[in-house]
Amino acid sequence: MTRRLIPSGSPFERDYGYSRAVVDGDTVYVSGTTGYDYVTMAMPEGAAAQAEACWRTIAAVLAEAGTGLPGLVRATYYVTDRADAEAVLAVCGTVLADVRPAATLLVVAGLLRPEMRVEIEVTARVR
Numbered sequence: 001m002t003r004r005l006i007p008s009g010s011p012f013e014r015d016y017g018y019s020r021a022v023v024d025g026d027t028v029y030v031s032g033t034t035g036y037d038y039v040t041m042a043m044p045e046g047a048a049a050q051a052e053a054c055w056r057t058i059a060a061v062l063a064e065a066g067t068g069l070p071g072l073v074r075a076t077y078y079v080t081d082r083a084d085a086e087a088v089l090a091v092c093g094t095v096l097a098d099v100r101p102a103a104t105l106l107v108v109a110g111l112l113r114p115e116m117r118v119e120i121e122v123t124a125r126v127r
Contacts, residue, residue, distance in 0.1 A: 027123065076106065088118055
């Protein structure tokens with residue numbers, strides 16, 4: 001079995017000692033992903049826009065890992081405001097309509113930075 005690290009270019013990965021994703025055998029573990037555009041380090045304001053940005057980053061990482069959104073088996077969604085849950089879930093429902101991984105949504109007290117309203121963590125399989 002091989003283990004491969006996949007970075008997204010986020011300075012957080014370098015500064016905090018983690019990888020955007022780790023491929024271990026046929027399983028891809030994607031770290032919690034927020035809505036940052038990691039090239040510009042800009043963050044959309046709304047929770048739905050942040051969720052869309054999360055999915056763009058996750059899709060790119062999964063493609064680099066040799067799979068894609070259809071390979072998802074598990075997803076965890078974190079929101080900092082219960083009022084954002086429906087908007088975030090609507091985005092997830094659109095993105096994952098045909099995939100439907102096992103999923104959980106948690107309302108948390110906060111994320112690392114105050115502008116972060118959504119974080120998404122997934123596990124996928126390479127088929």
